[in-house]
Amino acid sequence: MYERDTIAALSTPPGTGAIAVLRLSGAKALEMAGRIAPTLPLEPLPRKAYFLPVVDIDSAIDEAVLTWFKGPNSYTGEDVVEVSVHGSPYIQQRVLHAMLDAGARLAKPGEFTQRAFLNRKMDLSQAEAVADLIASQSAAQHRLAMQQLRGGFGARIEDLRQQLIDFAALIELELDFGEEDVQFAQRVELQALLERITDLCTELIDSFRYGNAIRQGIPVAIVGAPNSGKSTLLNALLKDDRAIVSDIPGTTRDTVEETMTIDGVLFRFIDTAGIRRTDDTVEKLGIERSYKKAAEASIVVLLADASVMSEGALRTEASMLRRRIGDGPLILPVLNKCDVPEARPSASMLSISARTGAGMDVLQQAFLSHVQGLRSGQGDIVVTNARHVDALRKAKASLQEARKAIDLGISGELLSIDLRRAQHHLGEITGRISTDDLLGSIFQRFCIGK
Numbered sequence: 001m002y003e004r005d006t007i008a009a010l011s012t013p014p015g016t017g018a019i020a021v022l023r024l025s026g027a028k029a030l031e032m033a034g035r036i037a038p039t040l041p042l043e044p045l046p047r048k049a050y051f052l053p054v055v056d057i058d059s060a061i062d063e064a065v066l067t068w069f070k071g072p073n074s075y076t077g078e079d080v081v082e083v084s085v086h087g088s089p090y091i092q093q094r095v096l097h098a099m100l101d102a103g104a105r106l107a108k109p110g111e112f113t114q115r116a117f118l119n120r121k122m123d124l125s126q127a128e129a130v131a132d133l134i135a136s137q138s139a140a141q142h143r144l145a146m147q148q149l150r151g152g153f154g155a156r157i158e159d160l161r162q163q164l165i166d167f168a169a170l171i172e173l174e175l176d177f178g179e180e181d182v183q184f185a186q187r188v189e190l191q192a193l194l195e196r197i198t199d200l201c202t203e204l205i206d207s208f209r210y211g212n213a214i215r216q217g218i219p220v221a222i223v224g225a226p227n228s229g230k231s232t233l234l235n236a237l238l239k240d241d242r243a244i245v246s247d248i249p250g251t252t253r254d255t256v257e258e259t260m261t262i263d264g265v266l267f268r269f270i271d272t273a274g275i276r277r278t279d280d281t282v283e284k285l286g287i288e289r290s291y292k293k294a295a296e297a298s299i300v301v302l303l304a305d306a307s308v309m310s311e312g313a314l315r316t317e318a319s320m321l322r323r324r325i326g327d328g329p330l331i332l333p334v335l336n337k338c339d340v341p342e343a344r345p346s347a348s349m350l351s352i353s354a355r356t357g358a359g360m361d362v363l364q365q366a367f368l369s370h371v372q373g374l375r376s377g378q379g380d381i382v383v384t385n386a387r388h389v390d391a392l393r394k395a396k397a398s399l400q401e402a403r404k405a406i407d408l409g410i411s412g413e414l415l416s417i418d419l420r421r422a423q424h425h426l427g428e429i430t431g432r433i434s435t436d437d438l439l440g441s442i443f444q445r446f447c448i449g450k
Contacts, residue, residue, distance in 0.1 A: 004078075006032060007111055008104035010092055011449035017087030022095055023449065024081040024104055025112055030068055033081040035102040036095070037066055046070040054083065056098035062091050076112050077119025110446025114439060117431060123154040124431025124442070128385055131446050132215065139264030140214045144384050153381050154430045160197050161426040167193065168419040187406050194403050197422070201396040204383045210374040211384035213298050217259055217266040218371060221294045221329070223321070224303035225275060229336040233303060233354040234258065234271040237364075262364050265371055270297065295325040299332060299370055301363075306335040307342035311349050330370050334363065387442075388429050395425035 006026025012019070024032055034040050039052045046068055054064045065084040074080040085091050100106060110131075117127045129148035136142040147153070167190050213219075222230045238258050256271040270293050273286030294300045302321055304314045318333045338345040338353050345351035350366065352359030375382075383389055402418035404410075427433035 004115070005105045006103065007107035007115075008032075008096060008099035009107035009112070009449040010096060011082075011112075012087075014089065014092070015087075016089060019084050020087045020092045022083045022085070022092070022099065023112065024083075024099060025074075025076045025078050025107075025115060026104070027079060028103060029079040029081045032099060032102040032104055033066060033068070033083070036083075036098045037064070040066060044068050046073070054085065054095055054098065056094060057101065061094045061098065062086055064095075072119065072121075075121070076115040077121045078115060107448055108443075109448050110443030110450060111448075113446060113450055114443045117439075122149075123151065123158070124434065125154040125157075125385070125388065125429055126151050127431070128387075128442060130450065132384065134447070134450065137217075137259070138214075138261045138266035141266060143264075144211060144214055144382055147382070148384070153383075156200075156381065157426050157429050158432065160200065161423055161430075161432070163193055164197070164419055164423050164426070168416050168423065171416045171419070191403065191406055194399050194406075198396055198399045198403070201392045201399065204381065205389055205392050205396070207382045208384070208386075208389045210371075211382040212386070213371070213374060214265065214382075215384040217268040218299065218367070219268045219270065219293075219297040220299045220301060220367065221270045221272060221290075221297035222301045222303060223272050223275060223290055223294050224301075225305070225309075228303045228305045229354045230271050230303050231256070233301070233336065233352075234269055236354045236357060236360060237269055263368055265368065267367060291324055294321065294329065297329045298374075299367060300325070300329045302331055302333045303336050304334070306338045306344055306351065307340050309335070310344055311335065311346040314349070332363075332366055391425045391428045395422045398422035398425065 004026060006024060006028040008022065008024050010020060011023045012021045030044070034042070036054050036056065037050075037052050038055065040050060044050060044066075048067070050066045051063065052066065053060050054062055054066075062085045067082045067084075069075070069080040069082070071078040071080070083095060085095055096106075113122075113127050113130050116122050117124055122130075126149055129145050133142065133145040133149060136145050222233055224230055234256065238260055240258075257268060259266055259268050261267070272290035272293055275287055275290055300321070302314070302318050304317065309317075314333045314335065318331050322331060332350060334350045334352060335343075335346055336352055336354055337343055338351045339356050339358060350359065350363060352363055354360070383392070398418050398421035402415055402422065405415045405418060424433050428438070
């Protein structure tokens with residue numbers, strides 16, 4: 001437990017609502033709660049709700065429900081008091097000011113969760129999952145955040161890190177008996193451990209492609225020639241007139257982005273400027289942006305007018321687009337406007353009508369199949385955080401150096417350096433190794449009150 005100021009903050013979103021919850025956390029939380037709620041018993045029962053008036057120096061503010069969570073059995077690991085009042089912004093501010101007048105300090109962004117981490121209520125990866133959970137907009141995002149919040153990822157990393165520490169201790173013990181040429185750490189067992197941890201690092205690093213896509217939303221760029229129906233397709237997917245639809249070529253000159261959830265997965269759809277030869281400077285800029293968005297997407301819908309372009313010509317367009325944007329995204333060639341008499345739909349290619357909705361369910365299933373493809377072949381743990389991936393890559397590099405050192409018979413002194421580096425980078429994930437700068441960078445992204 002750490003001695004700190006007692007902090008206060010509004011923990012529900014600001015604005016008008018049915019109720020609002022304010023929190024105090026710290027050694028003097030109960031004492032300060034008694035100052036704003038004079039009728040609160042001197043020794044209230046933990047986790048019992050008390051209905052009583054809250055006041056400031058002027059007058060009564062509201063009738064509230066106070067609950068005391070005695071540390072360490074609380075979210076932060078400290079004494080915590082939660083005060084539920086009516087959701088008037090005026091009442092919220094008066095209660096908060098009353099808490100500050102009672103001696104509390106206004107909490108910094110993420111300070112409640114930071115205290116939970118410092119009091120070992122959760123590791124750093126779990127603390128970061130709290131922010132992801134609050135920000136989740138889809139069932140898939142929520143599921144991944146909950147998996148990380150439960151601590152399986154951090155526990156697995158910490159277990160392997162501890163095994164490295166144990167081996168490193170044996171190797172450093174050997175250094176104390178250097179003249180006697182003894183070997184406490186069996187190199188065969190160490191090789192096997194390094195291989196297991198390296199394989200796990202590789203698996204977790206590879207899972208980031210899926211995890212990051214789910215966390216950020218799957219980007220889907222809709223590209224194609226002018227008047228191929230890109231804006232109509234976006235509107236059909238969103239079931240809303242979000243993009244301007246016109247028969248005039250070149251109507252869309254910049255990207256239009258919107259999100260929607262399909263079977264619990266968040267997708268970010270990007271309608272782009274029509275790709276064609278043009279002398280218009282503004283339209284050229286829009287086309288360049290179309291290629292850029294396509295290169296950054298996870299899925300590219302290459303849309304063509306089925307009454308104008310054949311299947312073979314569309315496949316040629318797809319090959320040209322692949323050379324332009326690289327190997328990253330999945331390119332889905334799609335023939336649109338298959339409802340018009342002149343259309344030439346294909347049995348071997350996705351054929352739709354964005355106007356009537358024909359084939360839209362098949363297209364959406366193709367999006368979901370791609371997401372499942374990103375997930376396949378991975379274990380039960382998925383990495384969603386770029387910081388974790390960076391630490392895993394550094395740990396993997398140190399592990400590979402340690403394996404080389406064993407193969408080459410390099411001295412235990414140099415081998416222990418590589419092992420300590422790997423331990424350090426794995427410890428950065430769970431917060432066993434942390435700095436004030438790192439913690440500040442992580443928790444300042446939280447909202448105040450969490």
